[in-house]
Structures are given as structure tokens and as C-alpha cells.
Amino acid sequence: MRIRLEAIGCRLNEAEVQRWAREFQALGHQPIRQACNESCREDKDAEQPGDPPVDLLVVNTCAVTAEAVRKSRQLLRRVQRQNPRARLIVSGCATALDEAGVDHSGIDLSAIDLLIPNAEKDRLVEIAQLELALPVMPATAETEAVNPLFARGRQRAFVKIQDGCRYQCTFCVTTIARGRERSRRLEDIVAEVRTATDVGVQEAVLTGVHAAGYGADLGYRLEDLIAAVLCDTDIPRLRLGSVEPWGLDDRFWRLFENPRLAPHLHLPLQSGSDRILRHMARRCDTAAYRALIAQARASIPDFNLTSDIIVGFPGETDDDWHQTLDTVAEIGFGHLHIFNYSRRPGTRAAEMPDQLPENIRRERVRILQQLADRLKTEALRAQLGRTDTVLFERELSDSGGETAFGYTLNYLPVRLQTSQTTQASGWQNRIAPVVLTDVSPDGKALIGLPLFEANAVPRQGESRRMAETLAH
Numbered sequence: 501m502r503i504r505l506e507a508i509g510c511r512l513n514e515a516e517v518q519r520w521a522r523e524f525q526a527l528g529h530q531p532i533r534q535a536c537n538e539s540c541r542e543d544k545d546a547e548q549p550g551d552p553p554v555d556l557l558v559v560n561t562c563a564v565t566a567e568a569v570r571k572s573r574q575l576l577r578r579v580q581r582q583n584p585r586a587r588l589i590v591s592g593c594a595t596a597l598d599e600a601g602v603d604h605s606g607i608d609l610s611a612i613d614l615l616i617p618n619a620e621k622d623r624l625v626e627i628a629q630l631e632l633a634l635p636v637m638p639a640t641a642e643t644e645a646v647n648p649l650f651a652r653g654r655q656r657a658f659v660k661i662q663d664g665c666r667y668q669c670t671f672c673v674t675t676i677a678r679g680r681e682r683s684r685r686l687e688d689i690v691a692e693v694r695t696a697t698d699v700g701v702q703e704a705v706l707t708g709v710h711a712a713g714y715g716a717d718l719g720y721r722l723e724d725l726i727a728a729v730l731c732d733t734d735i736p737r738l739r740l741g742s743v744e745p746w747g748l749d750d751r752f753w754r755l756f757e758n759p760r761l762a763p764h765l766h767l768p769l770q771s772g773s774d775r776i777l778r779h780m781a782r783r784c785d786t787a788a789y790r791a792l793i794a795q796a797r798a799s800i801p802d803f804n805l806t807s808d809i810i811v812g813f814p815g816e817t818d819d820d821w822h823q824t825l826d827t828v829a830e831i832g833f834g835h836l837h838i839f840n841y842s843r844r845p846g847t848r849a850a851e852m853p854d855q856l857p858e859n860i861r862r863e864r865v866r867i868l869q870q871l872a873d874r875l876k877t878e879a880l881r882a883q884l885g886r887t888d889t890v891l892f893e894r895e896l897s898d899s900g901g902e903t904a905f906g907y908t909l910n911y912l913p914v915r916l917q918t919s920q921t922t923q924a925s926g927w928q929n930r931i932a933p934v935v936l937t938d939v940s941p942d943g944k945a946l947i948g949l950p951l952f953e954a955n956a957v958p959r960q961g962e963s964r965r966m967a968e969t970l971a972h
Contacts (some may be wrong), residue, residue: 501529501555501634508563508572511707511741513592515658516621517560519692523625528637529556548897554583555874556634561592561607563677569594573606580611589628589813591616593677597846618678621663628950629753642707655703655893655929657696658741661689661725662708666716667744669770669846670781671841673812678709683718686725694733702727702891702931703762707741712748723751730758736931737909742766742808745792746782763800764834764911766790768808772827773820776813779852786827793831800846804834804879804910811868812841812861814852821864828871834879834912836872840865877943883912883936887951890914890934892927903927905945913945 503524507513521531532554549845557579561572572594577639588611595607609615614631616624628634662683665675693704699962706725708714714722722743729738739762755761767789771777774785784792797803828836838862843850877896892906896915904916904927914934916927 502532502552502559503529503556504532504554504579504583505560506557506575507560508575509560509564509568509593511658511705512660512663512709513560513562513672515660515705515707516591516624517558518658519660520558520625521952522695527625527629529633529634546914554586556589556628556632557583557586557594558589558628561590562596563593563673563844565839566844567840569840576607576611580771587613587632589614589616589624589632591618591621591624593618593674593844596677597673634657648753655701655891656739657693657701658705658707659689659692659696659704660684660708661706661711662714665710666713666781668709668781668848670852671770671813673844673847674709674943676846681710681713681717683713683715683720686715686720686728689725690728690732693729693735693738695876697733697735699930701735702929703737704735705739705741710744711741712743712746723749723755726755726761730755730760736760737762739911740765742768743766745789748792753795756800762909762911763802764804764806764909766806766808767798769827769831769877770810771816771820772824773816774823776816776820776824778805778817780792780810780813780849786823790831802910804912805831806835806837806911807833808837808839809868810839810841811864812856814841814849814856815854816841816856825868825871828875830867832879833872833875834910836868838865838868838872873943880912880939880943880946883908883946884938885936886949887933887935888912888914889931890916890948891931892916892929895925895928902947914948915940915945916948916950918950 503521505517505519505521505524538775559572559576559579561576562568563572574770576590577587580586584910590607590612595609595615598607598609607955614628616627620627623889629636662681664678664681665672666681668675678933689706696704696970706729712722714720714725726738726740729735738760743765745767755971756763769786770780770782772786777785793805811824843854843855888908890906890908892904894906895904896902901917903918903925905914905916906927908914914936915932917937933951935951936946938947939945940947
């Protein structure tokens with residue numbers, strides 16, 4: 501069977517889809533990537549003449565904001581229209597809230613062949629096999645050892661380490677949709693990373709709802725898991741997904757002495773106002789966050805900080821808003837995910853007074869985005885003239901000479917420019933040294949030249965960056 505798997509929302513959703521793809525492939529099925537994906541226009545049909553039809557659709561929905569629910573509905577309509585003969589399996593937070601009666605997603609459940617609750621996600625393939633009577637390849641048959649990530653057009657392995665969260669931030673609907681904390685066994689995670697490495701994956705990302713709480717139910721800590729993955733696998737790059745900015749001790753920071761652990765952390769701040777952080781029930785105020793970032797920057801060479809900010813939380817005054825702007829400008833971020841506050845039924849924040857009008861929230865998002873763009877451009881410009889290693893995730897066909905796109909170890913985006921004499925293809929899933937020569941006209945990425953083409957020598961202080969190159 502040809503199976504198209506789609507995820508919308510967080511990296512955890514993508515991690516789950518990647519796991520399902522591996523399990524379907526182990527049963528003899530073929531995960532595929534269609535020519536038209538999430539970026540397609542709503543009215544465009546992706547199924548190209550002559551393409552074999554898709555037999556099964558699997559969609560992992562999101563509900564973190566009302567916009568995420570809308571996009572989940574849109575994605576479901578699109579993939580069904582593109583593949584009208586395929587059966588449909590749906591899971592994820594949007595349908596979980598539907599089932600709990602907390603929020604109505606507007607998803608047409610009658611069009612779904614199989615609905616998998618969040619609590620049963622780990623058994624999705626097993627349940628699908630039984631409920632839909634999917635064909636199984638005989639155990640004696642030979643299967644083609646193609647990495648299902650590459651088949652779906654992905655280059656990084658997102659590895660789910662835990663699910664659920666013990667905390668109750670007042671804006672968060674994920675704790676309702678995902679439930680209590682549950683950690684995967686350390687040895688299972690290590691085995692998954694090792695398997696990804698064996699099939700050519702260059703980078704693994706450890707992700708969870710509350711990753712910093714990993715192992716609390718098993719007698720472990722996140723530090724134990726990171727150390728085990730670095731020790732017991734040969735994955736060239738290991739990255740952490742979003743980590744809440746508390747509970748990180750000295751042992752955590754010492755792990756970054758290993759040059760394979762990416763010097764990049766996504767530490768959600770959410771607001772620069774301590775008053776708003778208290779109303780959000782966050783466990784970290786701005787002083788503690790600043791201290792944490794100072795520790796990170798002192799401990800980790802080339803550290804890159806990214807974060808989340810929610811704009812327009814109930815009761816956010818002009819003073820609160822300006823405190824957020826000042827805090828963001830003072831700390832400096834390589835990238836910000838900016839969320840227009842979304843009133844989510846079932847959360848405490850939804851019942852708070854002084855809900856801000858949409859026009860005020862939108863204007864504040866616009867202003868903060870301008871600041872975030874400026875900070876990102878400044879962070880990129882600080883890298884100019886340096887040599888760094890880049891994992892190229894996809895190839896480009898740009899008339900201006902840009903041939904590939906990827907990320908440095910500390911998660912800075914790079915567009916590769918090559919001369920006419922340099923091979924334009926063969927960059928995908930390849931780690932290569934580049935000289936960072938410029939910032940793209942839109943200010944969103946670095947421009948890099950292959951090291952051999954630039955005929956450059958790494959400068960002093962770049963030993964960590966080049967250690968990854970030498971390892972290859």
C-alpha cells in the first residue's frame with residue numbers, strides 16, 4: 501500500500517508521524533511524498549496524472565491555537581480531495597479536544613475511516629492493521645531498505661522521548677489534549693536514534709511536550725538520556741526540541757562540551773512581563789530567565805537562543821507590552837515564534853477578564869515581528885566571515901545560483917551559492933563546511949560558499965564548528 505502521512509503543528513506530531521512511517525514500512529507498505537504538500541493552494545489538486553494512487557492517508561492534527569485547528573481542517577479537506585479513493589486515519593490534539601467535549605474542531609468525523617485517540621497514538625499502526633484489515637507482507641518477503649524519512653522528504657529524525665505535561669499553564673490546551681506525563685524507556689530511544697543513524701540520518705531531534713521532565717516517572721533525568729544517546733550512538737548531530745526554562749542544572753550545561761550536541765536551545769519565554777507570567781502560571785520570571793541565558797552563553801560556545809512569545813494575553817496592558825519589547829531586545833534571540841494569543845476553551849485563560857481586541861493583538865504581533873526580524877538579521881550578520889558546517893536538507897533551483905538550503909549546528913539557516921563549475925546537486929543530507937559570506941536580501945538566512953570554492957581557512961576560535969567536519 502502507498503501511504504501518505506501528514507503532520508501539522510509541533511515537532512512531537514512530526515516525531516509520531518515518522519514513527520508510524522517506519523512501522524508501516526516494516527509491514528511492507530510504502531510511505532510516499534506527493535508533489536504537492538502543506539504549501540499547496542487550497543484549490544490545487546496534487547495527484548498528478550500517471551502517479552500511482554495513494555491507498556491510505558494518515559493525518560496528525562494540532563489544536564495549540566484556533567488557527568492550528570483551522571489549518572488541520574484545511575489539510576484534511578485537501579488530502580481527501582487529492583486522494584478521493586484513499587482511506588483516512590486521523591489523530592492528534594484537534595480531535596482529542598473534540599472527543600473530550602472541550603472544543604469543537606469542525607472536523608467532519610463522518611468522513612474518517614479510523615479515529616485514533618491521543619492516548620492510543622503509540623498503537624496507531626497496530627490498531628489500523630486490525631480495524632482496517634490492511635494487507636501484510638509475508639515475513640519471508642524482501643523489503644527495500646529505503647529510509648521512510650527520506651521517502652517523505654524529511655532529513656532530520658524527530659524522536660519522541662515523552663508525552664504529556666505535569667504543569668498547568670493557563671493558556672495551554674495541550675495538557676488537556678495530551679494528558680499526564682509519560683516517558684519512553686531510555687533504551688528504546690537510544691535504539692531509535694541508532695536505527696536512524698544506520699539508515700543515513702545525520703541529525704536526531706529529541707522532542708516532547710515537557711522534554712525537561714523526561715524520566716521523572718522512570719527514575720531518570722533528561723541529562724541521562726542525552727548522555728546515553730551521545731555515548732551509545734554515532735549520530736553526527738543531536739539536537740533538543742523545545743525545553744522549558746527551568747530545572748536545568750550544571751550537569752545539563754556540561755553535556756554541551758560534546759561537539760555533536762547542537763549549541764542551540766529553544767527556551768519558551770512567553771512574555772517579558774512578570775505580571776503576565778504570573779497570570780500564565782509560568783514557573784520562570786524574567787530575572788530567572790536572564791540568569792539562565794547568561795549561564796547558557798557562558799557555558800556553550802556559539803550558543804543560539806530561540807524562543808516563543810505570546811502576544812495579547814488577557815489583561816496585557818501597554819506597560820506589560822513594552823516590558824516584553826524591552827526584554828526581547830535586551831536578551832536578543834536568533835529567532836522568535838510569535839503567537840497571537842488564542843482563546844482556547846477549557847483553559848483558565850479563556851475565562852479571564854480583559855480579553856484584548858483582535859486589532860490590538862495583531863498590531864502588537866506586527867511590531868514584535870519587526871523587532872524579531874531585526875534581531876535575527878543581527879545574529880546572522882555576526883557570523884559573516886566565519887567557516888561553519890551545514891547539514892543541507894534540500895536542494896534549490898534558484899536562478900541566482902542558490903543550490904541548497906540547510907542549517908548550521910547551532911541552527912542558523914544557510915543558502916548555498918556555488919559557481920558554475922561546482923556540482924549543483926548531491927548536497928541533500930550532506931554535512932559540508934561553508935564560508936559564510938553574506939546575509940540574504942530578505943534578512944532571513946546566511947549565504948554560504950563551499951569551503952573548497954572560497955579557498956578559505958577557518959579562523960581561530962572555530963574549533964568546535966570544524967570538529968564536526970573533521971569527524972566526517
